[in-house]
Amino acid sequence: MPEVVREALPAAFYARPVVDVARALVGCVVRHGSSAGVIVETEAYHQSEPACHAYVGLTARTATLFGPPGRAYVYRSYGIHALLNAVCEEEGNGAAVLIRALAPLEGVELMSRRRGRERVEELCSGPGKLSQALGIGLERNASSLQTGPIRIEPRLDGTPPPSLVAGPRVGITRAVELPWRFCAGESRFVSRPWPGTLRRSTRSRGS
DNA sequence: CTCGCGATCTACT
DNA sequence: GTAGATCGCGAGC
Numbered sequence: 001m002p003e004v005v006r007e008a009l010p011a012a013f014y015a016r017p018v019v020d021v022a023r024a025l026v027g028c029v030v031r032h033g034s035s036a037g038v039i040v041e042t043e044a045y046h047q048s049e050p051a052c053h054a055y056v057g058l059t060a061r062t063a064t065l066f067g068p069p070g071r072a073y074v075y076r077s078y079g080i081h082a083l084l085n086a087v088c089e090e091e092g093n094g095a096a097v098l099i100r101a102l103a104p105l106e107g108v109e110l111m112s113r114r115r116g117r118e119r120v121e122e123l124c125s126g127p128g129k130l131s132q133a134l135g136i137g138l139e140r141n142a143s144s145l146q147t148g149p150i151r152i153e154p155r156l157d158g159t160p161p162p163s164l165v166a167g168p169r170v171g172i173t174r175a176v177e178l179p180w181r182f183c184a185g186e187s188r189f190v191s192r193p194w195p196g197t198l199r200r201s202t203r204s205r206g207s
Numbered sequence: 208c209t210c211g212c213g214a215t216c217t218a219c220t
Numbered sequence: 221g222t223a224g225a226t227c228g229c230g231a232g233c
Contacts, residue, residue, distance in 0.1 A: 043225070051225070061218060078226045079215035098225060128226050171225055209233080
């Protein structure tokens with residue numbers, strides 16, 4: 001059967017307020033090599049608030065953030081992990097969406113090998129995990145998300161927009177009041193469960 | 208299940 | 221010198 005190459009999201013998709021992009025990216029597909037996954041969790045970061053790397057202004061480290069939209073911003077976190085972001089808003093604005101979790105879609109075997117885990121829920125349920133699962137490293141920083149090795153594609157045909165749940169961002173100490181984390185409400189692949197009421201029994205049922 | 212800690216590196220103070 | 225957009229392990233409940 002013929003392979004259909006899906007079109008990547010255009011740069012214009014990213015050239016709007018970063019929070020809008022963070023919401024719109026949930027349900028889209030990230031592809032790197034033969035591995036791909038559906039985005040189930042994102043966070044927005046903007047130069048106007050101190051949790052964002054771009055808050056300090058233009059430096060060698062943050063240059064990608066201030067560059068044109070539609071590129072990857074990949075940086076090292078806690079000395080170990082490579083975290084994947086999509087640069088947003090017009091050139092000159094420091095803003096990006098952190099991709100925090102995926103539902104594995106293609107190349108699951110390879111992801112599993114790279115992660116050293118079997119359970120699909122543990123392959124991409126965190127920003128450092130998904131980079132490792134897809135084989136994304138720091139060398140991908142500033143690469144195009146349209147024509148580069150990493151591509152982000154629209155939602156799969158026929159799939160409705162996921163129901164979104166917004167909440168505070170994870171793992172930061174400043175600007176914690178902003179509800180700029182967005183998850184697919186029904187997904188079991190998110191990096192951390194929501195506190196309190198939304199939590200459901202995790203006792204195993206087939207799906 | 209939750210909590211606490213070590214690993215390991217870069218940018219900035 | 222230190223904090224950080226994290227992860228995985230082990231201990232304890």
